[in-house]
Amino acid sequence: MSTFAARLQQAIAQHSPLCVGIDPSASLLKSCGLPDTAEGAFEFGKRVLEAAQYELSIIKPQVAFFERFGSSGIRVLEELTKLSRSRGVMVLSDAKRGDIDTTAEAYAEAYFSPSSPLRTDALTTHAYLGFEALEKFLAIALRNDGGVFVVVRSSNPEGRELQQARLQNGESVAANLSRLITERNARVGSGLGPIGAVVGATCEDAAETADQLPSSFILAPGVGAQGATIQDVLRRMPAARGRVLPNVSRAILANGSTESDIRTTIRAMQEQAKQLL
Template identity: 75%
Template sequence: MPTFAARLHQKIVEHSPLCVGIDPSAALLKSCNLPDTPDGAFEFGKRVLEAADYRISLLKPQSAFFERFGSAGLKAVEELTTLARRREVLVLLDGKRGDIDTTGAAYAEGYFSTTTTLRVDAVTTHVYLGLAALDPFLDIAVRAEGGVFVVVRSSNPEGRELQTARMANGETVAQNLCREITLRNRKQGEGLQYIGAVVGATCDDAAATVEALPQSFILAPGVGAQGATIQDVLKRMPSARGRVLPNVSRAILANGGEVSDIRTTIRSLQDQSRELL
């Protein structure tokens, strides 16, 4: 199997860098005339895939909106993931997992092992326990040709104080993460590698953050409902052309919730996001 980086690069070239988020909240399902149930959540994801004709670089289901239904919700996200990957759509599960040694490895096995029922292409993670604590998770991901996106600078304003706090060596927490992620990616070779980063499209320090991650794909949340535009991504992350993925979730319903409405929105956003290549 090609590496995650190679697979994602190919999809970006084929379809555009747009990452489509699946966030089936109660309010969103209601706006689409779907029931607030696991079946409704699955149907919404399926509707988006059909609207896109399965021609997107990355599908990002938000795990929490499925987990809120318990085991039936997990079954729904499993079915959605299986459907997407069967049609060769890459799936990034937005679960923001992160823990120490054996526990972190167990999380990774749940997404990357050969026996899991929730096999995905990549997962989002957080590293409040330290990036080194995530190494067992990273080891399993790279062996499975999977990807990991580490939250470095989030799009929510509450994260700024912690992420820009200064460490004893003078680096901010975010700068330290950039350096450590890049060191790990370099061990895998030249070019883009399997450890990506989450850098909010609303962050005023995004340019410097992204520049310090030269071998990482960048997931850029904050486009749409949080106020940023794809043009903002272009302005704030000029060094990330070809590797930045603007993420749009709620805003895919800008023209309505029917398949034809979503298709119109996705095609427009893909056209705009090609400016990032």
């Protein structure tokens, strides 16, 4: 298998950098005429994939919306992930895992072990137990050609105070994480590395943060329902062209919830997202 960075670059070149979120909340399933069950969540994900005719670079299932159904939700998440990857669509599982020692190893094995039914291409993590605590996690992901997206600057306003807090050396928490991610990517090789970052499209310091992450793919949530547009991503992260992934979730239903409606919306957003190349 080729590296995560190589696979994602190829997918972006083929389809656009648009990342489509799969967020089957109770209200979203209701708006789509689907039952608020694990099966309804799977049908929604499948509807999105089929609407796009599997011509997507990457999808981002929000794991919480599947976990809420217990074991049946995990089962359909496994099925959706397998379906997507079998049709050439990469999967970024949004679980925001982060822990230490053997627990971090266990999380990584769950999502990156070749034998795991949850096997994904990439996973979101947080580093608030210390970036170094993610080392075993990163090692397993990299050994299996997976990608890791570390939350650096989230799109929610509640995160600003913590993420912009200053350390003793004068760096903000976000800047410190950006530097450590860049240094860790450099140990893998030159060019874009397997450790990406989450930087909200609504953040006023998005450009500065993106500049501090020159070897990382950047997942940019906040497009659509949270108020940002793809033009905002282009304006706020000009140095990240070719490596920023605008994430759209609820907004894929902007023109309606039928397969045809979703196809129209996704195609239009893909064309807009190509401006980020």
